[in-house]
Amino acid sequence: xxxxxxxxxxxxxxxxxxxxxxxxxxxxxxxxxxxxxxxxxxxxxxxxxxxxxxxxxxxxxxxxxxxxxxxxxxxxxxxxxxxxxxxxxxxxxxxxxxxxxxxxxxxxxxxxxxxxxxxxxxxxxxxxxxxxxxxxxxxxxxxxxxxxxxxxxxxxxxxxxxxxxxxxxxxxxxxxxxxxxxxxxxxxxxxxxxxxxxxxxxxxxxxxxxxxxxxxxxxxxxxxxxxxxxxxxxxxxxxxxxxxxx
Numbered sequence: 001x002x003x004x005x006x007x008x009x010x011x012x013x014x015x016x017x018x019x020x021x022x023x024x025x026x027x028x029x030x031x032x033x034x035x036x037x038x039x040x041x042x043x044x045x046x047x048x049x050x051x052x053x054x055x056x057x058x059x060x061x062x063x064x065x066x067x068x069x070x071x072x073x074x075x076x077x078x079x080x081x082x083x084x085x086x087x088x089x090x091x092x093x094x095x096x097x098x099x100x101x102x103x104x105x106x107x108x109x110x111x112x113x114x115x116x117x118x119x120x121x122x123x124x125x126x127x128x129x130x131x132x133x134x135x136x137x138x139x140x141x142x143x144x145x146x147x148x149x150x151x152x153x154x155x156x157x158x159x160x161x162x163x164x165x166x167x168x169x170x171x172x173x174x175x176x177x178x179x180x181x182x183x184x185x186x187x188x189x190x191x192x193x194x195x196x197x198x199x200x201x202x203x204x205x206x207x208x209x210x211x212x213x214x215x216x217x218x219x220x221x222x223x224x225x226x227x228x229x230x231x232x233x234x235x236x237x238x239x240x241x242x243x244x245x246x
Contacts, residue, residue: 021049022059029068029082030173032181040069040080067174085178087228093174094227098220100168101152104160105212108204111159119158120205126151127197134190141184149176151197155204178227185230196222 019027025045028034040060046053060080063069070083083089108116130147133139156168196219203211 020059021045021051021055022062024049025056025059026063026066026068026173029063030177030180032177034082036082036084038082040082066170068177085181087232090178090228091224093171093178094220094224097168097171097175098217100164100171101156101220102213102217104156104164104168105203105216106209107159107161108155108207108212109209113207115158116204116207119155120201123151123154123197123201123204126154127194127201130197131190131194134187134194137188139187145176145179145183148179148193155200182227182231185233186226192222192226193219 025034025040034040040063042053042056042060045056045059049056060069064071064080068083069080071078071080073079108119111119126147130144130151133144133147156165160168196215199215200212200219203215
């Protein structure tokens with residue numbers, strides 16, 4: 001769990017990559033390096049990133065628009081804090097992503113047979129990598145996380161319309177935050193996820209939009225249930241009393 005005091009940023013690495021204040025702050029929030037409920041204070045963040053307060057102010061504004069930060073009323077002042085993690089929000093996000101990716105899958109009908117076959121082959125290969133990483137002990141969660149996203153990105157990129165891809169990109173960071181912070185609690189047995197991914201691969205091989213839609217939605221709905229159950233055993237979602245200020 002990454003619910004404790006936030007860790008210092010490696011300024012030199014951030015500068016090397018040339019990322020904006022928004023990108024830096026978003027990554028820290030998604031990876032749980034700034035805890036749910038932590039206050040986002042312009043002055044503190046500007047000093048931390050060694051930049052002026054103006055880009056920090058804009059970054060916080062964008063994070064509120066993204067849903068990764070929320071304004072809260074404290075006495076006469078309004079503060080902005082990192083959005084809490086709640087079971088209801090988890091369910092909503094996974095339901096939304098399942099619906100979006102299911103809609104993407106229906107567009108398999110737009111692919112010619114050779115392209116569909118190639119996609120199914122690439123999905124099977126990507127899932128094999130995901131399974132291999134998931135069976136390692138101890139698992140490398142960063143690589144496992146990347147392999148999982150790579151699997152889903154394959155059919156989103158090849159079948160998705162521009163609008164569907166754009167909506168998925170809006171939801172993805174919020175899904176990523178739950179998974180970065182809590183997904184390690186789901187294992188060490190990921191066989192259900194592997195089986196659901198294999199069902200998705202088979203549906204693409206068959207070229208059935210209905211089967212793809214069902215298998216993709218099932219994977220997201222079951223994924224939400226597994227994650228919520230794992231977190232519930234440890235700590236209720238939304239309990240961020242240990243959150244520190246930024």
